[in-house]
Amino acid sequence: MTSRIGVITFPGTLDDRDTQRAVGLAGAEAVPLWHRDKDLKQVDAVVLPGGFSYGDYLRAGAISRFSPVMETVIEQAKAGLPVLGICNGFQVLTETHLLPGAMLRNNHLHFICRDQKLRVENASTAWTADYEAGQEISIPLKNIDGRYTADERTLDELEAEGRVVFRYLDGNPNGSLRDIAGITNAAGNVVGLMPHPEHAVEPLIGTGRTDGLGFFTSILKKLVGA
Amino acid sequence: MARVVVDVMLKPEILDPQGQAVQRALPRLGFEGIADVRQGKRFELEVEGPVDEAALARVHEMAGTFLANTVIEDFTVRVES
Numbered sequence: 001m002t003s004r005i006g007v008i009t010f011p012g013t014l015d016d017r018d019t020q021r022a023v024g025l026a027g028a029e030a031v032p033l034w035h036r037d038k039d040l041k042q043v044d045a046v047v048l049p050g051g052f053s054y055g056d057y058l059r060a061g062a063i064s065r066f067s068p069v070m071e072t073v074i075e076q077a078k079a080g081l082p083v084l085g086i087c088n089g090f091q092v093l094t095e096t097h098l099l100p101g102a103m104l105r106n107n108h109l110h111f112i113c114r115d116q117k118l119r120v121e122n123a124s125t126a127w128t129a130d131y132e133a134g135q136e137i138s139i140p141l142k143n144i145d146g147r148y149t150a151d152e153r154t155l156d157e158l159e160a161e162g163r164v165v166f167r168y169l170d171g172n173p174n175g176s177l178r179d180i181a182g183i184t185n186a187a188g189n190v191v192g193l194m195p196h197p198e199h200a201v202e203p204l205i206g207t208g209r210t211d212g213l214g215f216f217t218s219i220l221k222k223l224v225g226a
Numbered sequence: 227m228a229r230v231v232v233d234v235m236l237k238p239e240i241l242d243p244q245g246q247a248v249q250r251a252l253p254r255l256g257f258e259g260i261a262d263v264r265q266g267k268r269f270e271l272e273v274e275g276p277v278d279e280a281a282l283a284r285v286h287e288m289a290g291t292f293l294a295n296t297v298i299e300d301f302t303v304r305v306e307s
Binding site: 058059062066094095100101102104105106107108109147149150175 | 236240241244247292293295297298
């Protein structure tokens with residue numbers, strides 16, 4: 001049976017179609033999910049894509065967090081459903097407190113759009129098993145609210161438990177504490193990151209590399225093997 | 227109708243580059259003597275019915291769960307007469 005991966009669309013989401021495409025390229029079936037729909041259509045995993053849901057009003061991700069679909073996502077994520085939040089999706093995941101910390105305006109106040117080198121720090125989450133710990137990848141980064149922040153105790157805890165999944169290399173693009181680009185929850189089923197793997201899945205476009213495809217093949221292997 | 231004001235500010239230890247940019251612009255505009263600027267948000271809530279303890283408790287709950295993200299922000303609630 002084909003694995004079904006849900007991709008949520010909020011008003012203001014931009015990257016849902018690219019994400020659906022990436023899911024398909026990895027060999028899974030992409031299932032579009034709507035923010036007002038509590039029903040997850042029995043998907044095996046969920047991706048919260050990038051964009052500016054609800055115009056980033058109040059705070060990035062703050063209003064999406066209270067949408068009907070997120071009630072179900074929060075409940076099922078706590079029960080082990082694999083969830084990946086990319087960019088705005090990561091912001092939503094911190095607002096839900098499924099992931100600790102918060103995202104703030106970039107320290108230089110500029111929108112950044114460029115290819116970004118990352119180091120994979122944790123290759124044992126549901127979404128990173130196809131990478132190797134220490135592997136360097138390059139995928140696009142595009143945001144203005146990308147400065148990851150948490151208190152020192154939370155940061156120490158993340159480091160000690162190996163929950164920093166990605167770190168920025170060759171310069172910190174936004175003032176993120178400890179160069180953090182992505183993190184996971186304790187169980188490893190919920191992962192959030194600011195850069196965009198779904199934009200680096202075909203050699204024809206973007207970096208010319210397919211460094212982002214591993215996210216989608218990782219989850220697929222996990223689902224098929226489960 | 228009574229107005230309840232919720233002020234939301236970044237916690238003191240959190241870097242506020244927007245406030246810094248405002249502070250740096252002030253001398254250029256001839257406004258001297260401002261050592262620091264922190265930028266925040268102000269919400270004006272027009273409350274239906276009496277603003278009693280229960281209503282204020284609801285506003286606190288609203289502010290703590292939605293208007294402010296208490297991971298990075300503090301808030302204050304006051305009734306405006």
